[in-house]
Amino acid sequence: MTATQSELVLDAEAQALLFREARTANTFSDEPVTDEQIRAVHELVKWGPTSMNQQPLRIVLLRSQEARARLLPHLMEGNRAKTEQAPLVALLAADTEFHQNMPKVFPIKPDAKDIFADPGFRESNAKLNATLQIGYFFLGVRSAGLAVGPMTGFDAAGIDAEFFPEGDRKVLVAANIGKPGENAWFDRLPRLAYEEVVTTL
Amino acid sequence: MTATQSELVLDAEAQALLFREARTANTFSDEPVTDEQIRAVHELVKWGPTSMNQQPLRIVLLRSQEARARLLPHLMEGNRAKTEQAPLVALLAADTEFHQNMPKVFPIKPDAKDIFADPGFRESNAKLNATLQIGYFFLGVRSAGLAVGPMTGFDAAGIDAEFFPEGDRKVLVAANIGKPGENAWFDRLPRLAYEEVVTTL
Numbered sequence A, B: 001m002t003a004t005q006s007e008l009v010l011d012a013e014a015q016a017l018l019f020r021e022a023r024t025a026n027t028f029s030d031e032p033v034t035d036e037q038i039r040a041v042h043e044l045v046k047w048g049p050t051s052m053n054q055q056p057l058r059i060v061l062l063r064s065q066e067a068r069a070r071l072l073p074h075l076m077e078g079n080r081a082k083t084e085q086a087p088l089v090a091l092l093a094a095d096t097e098f099h100q101n102m103p104k105v106f107p108i109k110p111d112a113k114d115i116f117a118d119p120g121f122r123e124s125n126a127k128l129n130a131t132l133q134i135g136y137f138f139l140g141v142r143s144a145g146l147a148v149g150p151m152t153g154f155d156a157a158g159i160d161a162e163f164f165p166e167g168d169r170k171v172l173v174a175a176n177i178g179k180p181g182e183n184a185w186f187d188r189l190p191r192l193a194y195e196e197v198v199t200t201l
Helices: A012-020 A037-044 A063-074 A077-085 A096-105 A119-143 A156-163 B012-020 B035-043 B065-074 B078-083 B098-105 B117-145 B158-164
Strands: A056-064 A088-093 A146-152 A169-178 A198-200 B057-062 B086-093 B145-153 B171-179 B198-200
Touching: A012 A119, A012 B035, A012 B117, A037 A056, A037 B012, A056 A063, A056 A119, A063 A077, A063 A088, A063 A156, A063 B057, A077 A088, A077 A146, A077 A169, A088 A119, A088 A156, A096 A119, A119 A146, A119 A169, A119 B012, A119 B117, A119 B171, A156 A169, A156 B145, A169 B117, A198 B035, B012 B117, B035 B117, B057 B065, B057 B117, B065 B078, B065 B086, B065 B158, B078 B145, B078 B171, B086 B117, B086 B158, B098 B117, B117 B145, B117 B171, B158 B171
Parallel strands: A056 B198, A198 B057
Antiparallel strands: A056 A088, A088 A169, A146 A169, B057 B086, B086 B171, B145 B171
């Protein structure tokens, strides 16, 4: 254990599972991903914090061949083969009408819904907080012993029109999910150093 | 252990530390948060995935009284007292010039920097990926046995003008960090059910 790791309370096995040994998968085995696994991930990551408990993330699981076929044309060429092959594909989207839930999820402030009356303010809140929740979700998928292959290389407007014609969802990320297959990893890419990321005032 | 939890590989103690028992802190003890702790958090969460390894998150730690005083006027009234009292405050911002690092962080595609020539596309990439990294960072802070108090109730333009006058950073979230103090928690707020979040096609 390095001096740095000894500052952490999280056990080394969990550190490896979630971060140090976890990798973005580009191929997957045939082993299915069950609804029970995704439910367990939800029951874990739902506790992650969002502004005023907004919880704007919505997840669409593409299980059927028909649903998968509707997505593929909107992906960048290089993302199509792996998405066709993955056991499960999830669309991760922001609910821009999340404020309808505020009386239920933030009962301590009865007028919380009204704070988000402005559509632009609502959308920026929805996107920020749903994206935080996507970060939690990825680590939740890894908590279930699965690999995730996140993608942002797609035509977002095309996906929104195809899957969310009512206009109340904005796709942020798509993610392939499953057990890694053969040659699933590229070489690990360099990370920025502490000094490049953190400044102290 | 519930049937749902048994689907997870992550051990129960880690689940509790990161999600189930972790809470947003609103008061903090006097115990300091060291640079070594934040470095350990960075060395863990730097492995989290971003699009094309962009890593646009930049963190400004406000340690001095002077730095803290520059932040307070830009926070919503209700966020000031706890921010004044917290052992450490972090500004979590997106680097909209992250593409300058692409030759270093994504060497497998020599022209990766050029993909982000358009400032609008670059900013939306920076914000999305920095926000994913903020999600990882929060869980990293919890991995160090610390509590986090995230805030989005602030004048972002005011903070950017004060701390990032060169215009190349956009603050997304501010976070108080420390050991929880007395009466640190509000009552736990309700979470959306699986069926409200997840749909299957």
